[in-house]
Amino acid sequence: MPAKAPDEGISNVQGSKLNYGKKNFPPPDGVENIMDILDCDPNPTKCMVFRTPFERLHYLKGEFDSLYNLINERGGVRELPLEVGTKLNEASHQLAVESTHYSALKAKLGQVDSRCEELLKKLQSLDVQRKDLSCQVVASEDLLQEDELAVIDLKGQIDTLNAIEVIDPTTQANLEKTEAYVKESFEDLKTFQWTP
Structure with missing residues (x-):
């Protein structure tokens, strides 16, 4: 079976848009942000998505380096919800x-x-x-x-x-002796006889 034209599958990666073509194929499982896509096979039957920290998207690397580092400093985005809930x-x-x-x-x-x-x-x-x-x-x-x-x-x-x-x-x-002497002298004077 010939491969489908690029415009019928995943055909283009531009900035943050992913064109899935006319058949409207759903995005590959696990793809949350097109900014993480390194390469994608345009054949929807063999869709392989590789994640990378902006290694080949040089035009976005400068804008997202600081945000990426901040996310890594805070534990990254690979933690399970259970782990996050436990920490919470x-x-x-x-x-x-x-x-x-x-x-x-x-x-x-x-x-x-x-x-x-x-x-x-x-x-x-x-x-x-x-x-x-x-x-x-x-x-x-x-x-x-x-x-x-x-x-x-x-x-x-x-x-x-x-x-x-x-x-x-x-x-x-x-004083008593003096008084007695005076009395005795007075008696002597009374009996005194004076002769010239």
Whole structure:
């Protein structure tokens, strides 16, 4: 059987278009992007598609190099949907774990902030009490100095009174001896006979 004319099968590759001719043959299985086609037999009964990273499409290579590299950096396009789904599930689980951890830390931070506010208020109250006690201490020190001066003055008055009203035993004995001597002398004077 003679081969069919090119215009009846896959006849032309231009940019991103693939002309399948008048018979409208479906694209070969697995062909998703004509940009990946290296060569194709125009005979639809022997259709062979080779994939290549733009090795022979030089006029497109410069435009798609960066995109191709980016796709490879992110794992390429050959991963199975199951693998992608597994990675997505793992990432979702990790996100949920991190979200839970973040929520717990945020709640704990709120508790710490509340406790900090309580302690700050208590500290302010204690500071007010400290200032009040300091004022009371200063006033007490002033009163103490006044009391000390009053005690010193009272001691001086007591010493003065003791010096005036209290006679020590030795002085008292001397006074008694003097008094007895005066009385004896007075009696002698009464019986004294003076002769010129």
